[in-house]
Amino acid sequence: MAAARPGxxxxxxxxxxxxxxxxxxxxxxxxxxxxxxGFRSSVGRTGLIRHRTSDRRAARRGAGLAAxxxxxxxxxxxxxxxxxxxxxxxxxxxxxxxxxxxxxxGLVVIVALVAYATLGWRERYLASAAILGPLTLLRPAIAxxxxxxxxxxxxxxxxxxxxxxxVLAVLTVEPVADRLWYGRRAVYRRERTSGSAQSP
Amino acid sequence: MLKADAVARLLEAGQRRAARIVSxxxxxxxxxxxxxxxxxxxxxxxxxxxxxxxxxxxxxxEALISPLIAGLRKAGPETIRVVDVGCGLGYVLRSLxxxxxxxxxxxxxxxxLNLALIDRARDLAAQEGLDCQFICGDAFRPQAAIExxxxxVVISSGLMHHVPEQELPGFFASxxxxxxxxxxxxxxxxxxWSTVGAWVFHQARMREPVSRHDGVVSARRAHSAAALQAxxxxxxxxxxxxxxxxxxxxxxxxxxxxxxxxxxA
Numbered sequence: 001m002a003a004a005r006p007g008x009x010x011x012x013x014x015x016x017x018x019x020x021x022x023x024x025x026x027x028x029x030x031x032x033x034x035x036x037x038g039f040r041s042s043v044g045r046t047g048l049i050r051h052r053t054s055d056r057r058a059a060r061r062g063a064g065l066a067a068x069x070x071x072x073x074x075x076x077x078x079x080x081x082x083x084x085x086x087x088x089x090x091x092x093x094x095x096x097x098x099x100x101x102x103x104x105x106g107l108v109v110i111v112a113l114v115a116y117a118t119l120g121w122r123e124r125y126l127a128s129a130a131i132l133g134p135l136t137l138l139r140p141a142i143a144x145x146x147x148x149x150x151x152x153x154x155x156x157x158x159x160x161x162x163x164x165x166x167v168l169a170v171l172t173v174e175p176v177a178d179r180l181w182y183g184r185r186a187v188y189r190r191e192r193t194s195g196s197a198q199s200p
Numbered sequence: 201m202l203k204a205d206a207v208a209r210l211l212e213a214g215q216r217r218a219a220r221i222v223s224x225x226x227x228x229x230x231x232x233x234x235x236x237x238x239x240x241x242x243x244x245x246x247x248x249x250x251x252x253x254x255x256x257x258x259x260x261x262e263a264l265i266s267p268l269i270a271g272l273r274k275a276g277p278e279t280i281r282v283v284d285v286g287c288g289l290g291y292v293l294r295s296l297x298x299x300x301x302x303x304x305x306x307x308x309x310x311x312x313l314n315l316a317l318i319d320r321a322r323d324l325a326a327q328e329g330l331d332c333q334f335i336c337g338d339a340f341r342p343q344a345a346i347e348x349x350x351x352x353v354v355i356s357s358g359l360m361h362h363v364p365e366q367e368l369p370g371f372f373a374s375x376x377x378x379x380x381x382x383x384x385x386x387x388x389x390x391x392x393w394s395t396v397g398a399w400v401f402h403q404a405r406m407r408e409p410v411s412r413h414d415g416v417v418s419a420r421r422a423h424s425a426a427a428l429q430a431x432x433x434x435x436x437x438x439x440x441x442x443x444x445x446x447x448x449x450x451x452x453x454x455x456x457x458x459x460x461x462x463x464x465a
Contacts, residue, residue, distance in 0.1 A: 043250050044246055044247040044249065044250030044251075044405065044406075044407075045246055046246065046324075047242075047245070047246045047249055047289050047291075047320065047324050048324060048327065048328060049291070049294050049295050049298045049324075049328055049330070050298060050328055121256040121259035121260075121263075122256070122454060124256055125254070125255060125256040125453075125454065126453055126454070128254040128255075129254070129255070129397065129401070129453050129456070130453060132254075133254070133400055133401045133404045133405065134400050134404070136404040136405070137400055137403055137404040184243075
């Protein structure tokens with residue numbers, strides 16, 4: 001039936017289980033990405049040597065912010081999926097297409113992060129220099145590529161709306177974290193409240 | 201300094217992007233705002249600190265100077281001093297102090313010409329309870345930071361590309377004339393890969409336009425191993441000099457930052 005509709009990509013059979021797996025995978029990637037974005041917003045601000053506690057707090061904040069910012073995209077997807085079974089299949093297919101792009105990227109990042117956290121200093125340097133740094137630069141392009149693939153193949157309006165909201169959400173976690181907690185103006189507001197402010 | 205003069209000098213040097221960055225800075229009455237410049241310098245160095253962490257700078261320095269320190273320890277029980285010239289916010293010394301692996305008989309002293317950076321370095325060391333000292337001083341006149349040259353190792357990181365090639369012998373001579381035990385100065389190994397890597401990393405990690413601009417410019421103006429070797433031999437003739445560098449077209453990621461090491465013969 002899906003294939004008979006003009007402008008709609010054919011979708012195979014799925015099932016609630018598969019849809020849940022795809023959705024959960026994307027959600028997990030979104031939260032991990034958000035945690036990394038929160039971390040990136042906070043580092044390189046204070047000059048302190050010991051900052052693991054603040055790094056973890058920043059990662060939690062980033063993940064939480066990602067969850068909030070992704071909510072509109074999730075609501076659109078849930079609304080579409082629950083309204084119509086065939087729409088759920090379209091969303092599943094879009095999710096699979098996004099995972100085809102995001103999952104390898106996410107896996108490489110996670111492996112590099114584990115290496116950075118556990119190995120010797122030379123391996124940590126290589127994990128950062130060869131993988132984490134360049135992949136940070138590629139991240140916006142990867143996000144847009146996955147979204148473009150999902151929208152281009154499924155050609156569905158609701159999918160397009162959900163996907164665009166999701167990409168905007170993940171790309172704004174770091175700027176919003178800057179505004180809320182770590183940027184100069186946020187620090188100045190905090191210091192002004194405590195009476196130790198210097199002009200931003 | 202007058203902003204117009206700063207912009208003109210940058211344009212004369214062909215640095216149009218830097219000139220644009222400076223032209224956007226506040227300058228009441230046409231004079232660069234010193235408090236803005238100091239605050240910017242601190243922000244830039246905080247960002248650089250992040251880069252130093254990812255490049256594992258503290259561990260690199262520790263790995264190289266530990267044998268030098270062990271050698272000095274064998275020669276006598278007196279205090280050994282590691283002096284970082286052009287230390288900025290003192291990341292290297294503070295990370296060495298935080299790691300605590302060099303030993304309790306090693307004193308860590310940083311010197312920089314920029315008082316704002318030195319003040320912040322002191323605050324940061326005090327905040328984290330790190331045993332290191334910071335003084336305002338010229339990298340070309342390190343004697344203010346050196347008490348016993350025979351038991352002193354002088355280091356620096358990312359300083360030499362700021363020194364014109366013709367002045368490098370004088371830089372090495374300023375330490376050799378004091379007869380310090382050894383020196384080790386790290387800088388970027390100039391090649392296509394380090395320039396590309398500098399661009400990638402500064403785009404990915406730095407927020408300030410100044411940081412992003414300077415990262416690539418620094419990689420491009422870094423001195424070759426041959427130039428450093430020649431300058432060190434000329435300025436410190438009584439020292440055994442070593443500079444390791446891979447061929448320019450072969451990427452050796454670990455060696456993108458490499459030291460010129462001199463040990464008093």
